[in-house]
Amino acid sequence: MSIDKTVGSAHEAVADIPSGASIAVGGFGLCGIPMVLIKALLDQGADELSIVSNNCGVDDWGLGVLLAARRIRKMTSSYVGENKEFERQFLSGELEVELTPQGTLAEKLRAGGSGVAAFFTQTGVGTPVAEGGLPQRYAADGGVALASAPKEVRRMTYRGAEREFVLEPAITTDFALVHAAVADRHGNLVFEKSARNFSPLAAMAGGICIAQVERLVEPGDLDPDAVHLPGVFVDRVIVVGLDIEKRIERRTVRATAATEGE
Incomplete structure (x- = not known):
């Protein structure tokens, strides 16, 4: 079929x-x-x-x-x-x-698509990424209405040394x-x-x-x-075809020999 x-x-x-x-x-x-x-x-x-x-x-x-x-x-x-x-x-x-x-x-995206519920990584350990407190939504008066929650941090042996890892959900x-x-x-x-x-x-x-x-x-x-x-x-x-618009975020050009002296 x-x-x-x-x-x-x-x-x-x-x-x-x-x-x-x-x-x-x-x-x-x-x-x-x-x-x-x-x-x-x-x-x-x-x-x-x-x-x-x-x-x-x-x-x-x-x-x-x-x-x-x-x-x-x-x-x-x-x-x-x-x-x-x-x-x-x-x-x-x-x-x-x-x-x-x-x-x-x-x-996190790859893990979600692979059926992995969560994983440990060193990225973010010792920062608000792991410890929480990052503003996620502000209040109208400028205060923090919603902050990120702390994540689980675990010490594990990696490449022969004990290190801290933060648990990230998929x-x-x-x-x-x-x-x-x-x-x-x-x-x-x-x-x-x-x-x-x-x-x-x-x-x-x-x-x-x-x-x-x-x-x-x-x-x-x-x-x-x-x-x-x-x-x-x-x-x-x-x-969608080959003629769709494709924008360039930042266009930079190099001066040519004719313009370098201008």
Whole structure:
């Protein structure tokens, strides 16, 4: 029996995401952003969303468009710069934020997708990440309305020395949204260079993974060794084509010989 995971449109793909859902979203900065799916979710109207992603885009792109529309209740991220509206909502108490070290966030997603409930890491030991007290939501008067709780810290032997490790729970979400370069109809995905970033991990953590892809091939066309994410983790595939907008977060150029003397 053939398995065809393609759907007709982005709006169809996200139609059943309810208000209050948790969603893992791939991307790093503005690289590998599933923007077509994000726009479809904006049009769909779901709110009170709990989003897990490395960052929240910028003011008018990426997850920033959902934030500006007041659709996001909580962000779990490792980087929150370059978004003025994010800063405003967080400091005014409109947005809950759970800051997580970047490598820890990646491993929390990977663990969730692998059936691992929690893991111990040295990252964050001796800091508020482990000891608690990080502001997660502010009150209207500027006080801390919600702070992070302390986590379990255990001494264990590692590489012949006794060290402290903090217990980090895995992350699983109701849905995942990712962007890939190529997919087959079975949902096997290939990502393009650095656009892979958090996407395979986000896809693994999501209960229902929706992938937007630039190009679709038939089952058997992909070299198995070239597949970055097996189709077992992917539930829906939509084709967005090669001409989608891809923004650059910071464009820098080097002066040419003709301009160096100017």
